[in-house]
Amino acid sequence: MGFSPASAPVLDQLLQAGLIDSQVGTDDQPAAGDCLVEQWSTASGFVIVGACGLVTRLIAPLLVNKERDPAVVVVDPQGRFAIPLLGGHAAGAERLSHQIAACLGGQAVLTGATAAAGLLSLDSFGKDWGWQRGQGDWSALMRKAAHLDQPLRLEAHHGSRRWLELEAATCLLERAGGSGENPEADLVVDIHTGAGCRWHPPSLWLGMGCERNTSLSLLERLLEQTLADQQLAPESVAGLASIDRKADEPALLALAAKRGWPVRWFGADSLAAVPVPTPSAAVAREMGTASVAEAAALLAAGPAAQLLQTKLIEHANPGELGAATLAVALAESQWAPERGQLHLVGSGPGSLELLTADARRALAEATVWVGYGLYLDLLEPLRRPDQLRWNGQLTEERARCALALELASQGLNVALVSSGDSGIYAMAGLALELWLASPADGRPSFSVHPGISALQLAAAKAGAPLMHDFCTISLSDRLTPWEVIEKRLQAAAAGDFVVALYNPRSLGRDWQLARARELLLEGRPASTPVALARQLGRADEAVSLHSLGELPVEQVDMLTLVLIGNSSSYAKDGRMVTPRGYPGAELS
Incomplete structure (x- = not known):
């Protein structure tokens, strides 16, 4: 639930995002205390907008123990900081703080020893990997884990082993000397009951x-x-x-x-x-x-x-x-599709400032990021040590989609990252095809998180070129025969569309753009303005205006988007515009 002793706007955002189930607003401290008492034993957590000191005094009489107390996250009235005040591990307050910060564009302020040091929270990290916690003295394990000079014995036999690749697991593996057979292990990942603190994968x-x-x-x-x-x-x-x-x-x-x-x-x-x-x-x-x-x-x-x-x-x-x-x-690794989530995330053109709040939240909640290395590099400042990164090659889209689907089917929350918008010349279509080819009762959840496309940002940088009908055409004939691409170019020329050309020119495809220019010139004058937008949203961003008749083809590469106006588009004072209507038409 959400509770606000100061103001409601921040919690309104969280309510709309589904991060809280209900909201209570009050500036009356006694009434606030009554609300907490009433809900304390049934709520999984509280998000409170206000001061940490006030919240501490309100919840102090209600505390029972770390296994039973709910999560409490305190947020300042401007939504800049999310602080897990209570239940950081067992109740999930740290995870909730990351989600809140991503939703509000703020920062999670974590003061727990393991989170501050970038280490795994041994008593809670397994939830992110689709596991359930079993028997063991978890409090004793966490006390031992806090002493970094002491060895920690680890045994991991079942479930996904990719968690061992986490940066946050490095220290654990060094202290444990590996993850093999250890009959007196402190931490065990296994399908069997027995001694030690145990995480049980769905295998x-x-x-x-x-x-x-x-x-x-x-x-x-x-x-x-x-x-x-x-x-x-x-x-x-x-x-x-x-x-x-x-x-x-x-x-x-x-x-x-x-x-x-x-x-x-x-x-x-x-x-x-x-x-x-x-x-x-x-x-x-x-x-x-x-x-x-x-x-x-x-x-x-x-x-x-x-x-x-x-x-x-x-x-x-x-x-x-x-x-x-x-x-x-026994599954080969683990197999729990109904627990898994596959998120197709559009990362935008590259700048973190252009990442949508929806995409940012999906990245914050994911256990694994899968994507082309260059695109993940741009997002790297947002990744935590407890989130796994898997780099794919540029031409191995199907392999990336298959891996992401496999991990989600194991019960993990997976972000499959594309640049721009994942639904425009990116991964969403292929991932959805693979998902639909899976048995209906064996699919993880599937959702698409849109991003700002190169087309949108190029138009914004050039002026207002998309005020009338437009289309996008990829000049890459790797997946589409060139004969089909030519027909689409001819149709765009005949229909007088504003045209955005993706994948316009590479070392191995150096003639297609010149041919596209010839076809479009059949339907519009040589003076038609063209915007070349390269490395959009990145440090080397460059946008220049040209005419279709004098388009500098040799300056174009795969990092460039070519935006070509229609017969009524024009350029003036460094800006490109397409009138909303044609000559003689009136806006009503």
Whole structure:
């Protein structure tokens, strides 16, 4: 919730952005205290606009312990600073502060020892990687972690191992001497129960089959006994899977709802295609597939899954109904699409000042940034040590999209970064195609965050050239045949559109721009103004005006956007303008 003892405008922004669920405004300190008392035990956190001293006095009588207290973030009335006053790790106040700062264009002020030193918060970082926290004395671990001269024993066997590449993990790895087998480890990332403080990745999928109207108690007994016998952590269960004919089975649905697990349903044909160790002819006659539990577990766990527990059968006790089977599969890394998020982020032309608030927030919330190295370099001042950066090559767009989708399917929050607007000649289309090709019940969430495109910034720098109909055409024939590009140029010339040319000229494509000029000259005079905008939004930005007839083709490269006016566009006093209407037309 949000609570404002001073003013509401800042919280209005956070409410609209979805960072707070509700808002209360009051300048009355007793009323503020009453509000906190009323909401303290149920709210996950408070965002308070006001002074830290006042907030400290208000919350002091309410404090219980770090495991139960909600997050409290204090924001100044101008929205310049977000301070996690309480619950920085366990309650997520530090993460919330980063989100608030990104939304308001402010700064998160972190005073915790680990955050200030750029280290991992061992008791909370796993949430960003889609994990759930298990048993252990976490307070003791954090006290030990604060003494940097003491060794910390680490054991990491399951789940994504990319977190070990984090800058914030460097010190931990040095203190631990690696991440291999260590029976007395202080910190463990594993699917099993045991000693030490444990993070459990979502790597286990349960395949279940049952007779019609089987009792819920029977399913729970089978599940709990199987996990206990194998020393498997319930927190590592990513979800439940079965045949689609059981999609209305009350006990299966009740079990999944009670545990908060997603359920994946597979058709008999899909299950029948999966090799399993214990097929059943009787099941094949009844269900159209020789395996339900084993095949469903393997399919749900994704590529390269392995069966940890072959099919077990449990029959009804007195007072129960039915019978059930259970198998457990281990994903190759981790596999929890329903927890994952894939964000297509348009970073704008390059300057951080031109990054939209929406894009900035998506970057702040992401666990992994994926993108072309040059574009990520421009965003690097915004990246924290606990955020992983993965650099891709310029021509490997499909590989970048596939990696981002894979990481999001593992349960991570991933930002796939494009320059400009990700939906204009960038990554959004390819990423969406790959996402749509995935099974509908195996997709992470997908969202696009627009950025300022090169077209928009070039127009702003040149004057007002886009006041009438315009189009964009890429001159790169790497993905589009040149014959098609020529038809589009001819159509643009015939339609008298203002034209923005992307990818106009490179060392290997040095003639296409001259040909484009010839085609456009068929529909407009040689005096038509042209803006060449190079390195927009960056230190070497340069914008110059020319005429179409004397366009200096040799000055153009792949870092240049070419903006060509229509027959009514003109340049004057260093500015380019396209009138809103044609001669004889009137604006009403």
